Amino acid sequence: MSGRLPVADDSDDPRVVVHVDMDCFYASCERRRDPALVGDPVVIGMGYEAGDTIGAVATASYEARAYGVESAMPISQALDLLPRRATADDPTDTGVYLPVDMEFYQSVATEVKSVLHDLAETVREVSIDEAYLDASDCTSWARVEGEDRRLAEGFARHVKTRIARKAGVRASVGVAPNMSAAKIASDYDKPDGIVVVPPGEISDFLAPLPVEAVHGVGPVTASTLSEMGIETAGDVATADPSTLRERFGERGRELYDRAQGVDDREVTPRGRPKSFSRESAFAETTDDHDRVQERASRLAADVAKRARSKGALYRTIGVKIVEPPFEVSTRARSLPGPVDDLDLVRETALDLLSEFVDARVRKVGVRLSKLSFAAGEQASLDGWDNRDGRGGERPNTSEDRPSRTRRGQASLEEFDG
């Protein structure tokens, strides 16, 4: 019966947007693989190897968070708060530390995503553990007869159940008439939550929340807002929009809208990536430019291979260096046309880094951007990209990229969005 209820029951057919956010995803994956970890504090470290003290926390289970361990925290600090479990006999106030196993998490994520695509026509995958669904076609805001519940809530429950059954991990789900509110809703009752914010109730839901709850508000914006006497989303919603605009530009307008619960963005599948990058930190800050160059060469090769494996051409090559305490510099150079050329990436990166010969470096990175993608086979690209067996002195002139390349690019652009 419920399926036949008219959708226009309440209001003018607002969308049903569902935000799915996996709970401490990496830790959950590890627990699925090794159920003995269930209930224990689990910390997943990136750049971490078993027994090590370097690296940073990628994910901490809720049990580990109870000890103060948080994402992005250095492993050394996490170990101070929550010592590593030495033997299985001594589980008291100790945690299990594991290195990131991206391949495995990716495989679990694929199972999760397949459930989502099964459940809704339109899915936007945001990251490995997060996605939006436009579920307007599969459910509605109609009330369940005789109850203070909406059909959409049942749908959300269904999403969670299916994910748990198929992929063996838990998610928190937020449902609202738009993306921004759905995202905030999923965050509201983590872990294992379901939060439904029907149309007409968004403002009341948002008003008491701290400004940081709004997607796009980080520490800097929050503290500027705080100086303006704005602490909650409700404060933003009742603030003078022109003042916000003055302070924050276009973002001010957006912030104002979001705080009101206004967000017209459609749920669309993600397009092509805009850039690829690789970066790597030195265990200790170094002023040895040779080492920096070596590292950069490796990163350049890695990232160029990744671009190639994704069928991407790039027109801009950039580097990034981080000097203590945390000073970030970037340099970039654009080419006359899109290329796929490992040697050129390495040469350009090293050239751009030469400006920093005397720098003390704690981190270096290489980035490829202004990407274009081949529609189909890689073979057609190799024909013109590597045709001159490049390797010599700066072959990167416009003569070097004849009209053939440009035509190629023009036809590629269509596939960009």
Place this chain on the structure above:
DNA sequence: TCTGGGGTCCTAGGACCC
């Protein structure tokens, strides 16, 4: 304990063109 690695979007100034 001074922060790992991968991304996105926005802004601002300069060059250049009409």
Place this chain on the structure above:
DNA sequence: TCTGGGGTCCTAGGACCC
């Protein structure tokens, strides 16, 4: 001789997100 206004592209930096 000094002057508009609009547009695009490029680089660099900053804030933010997971």
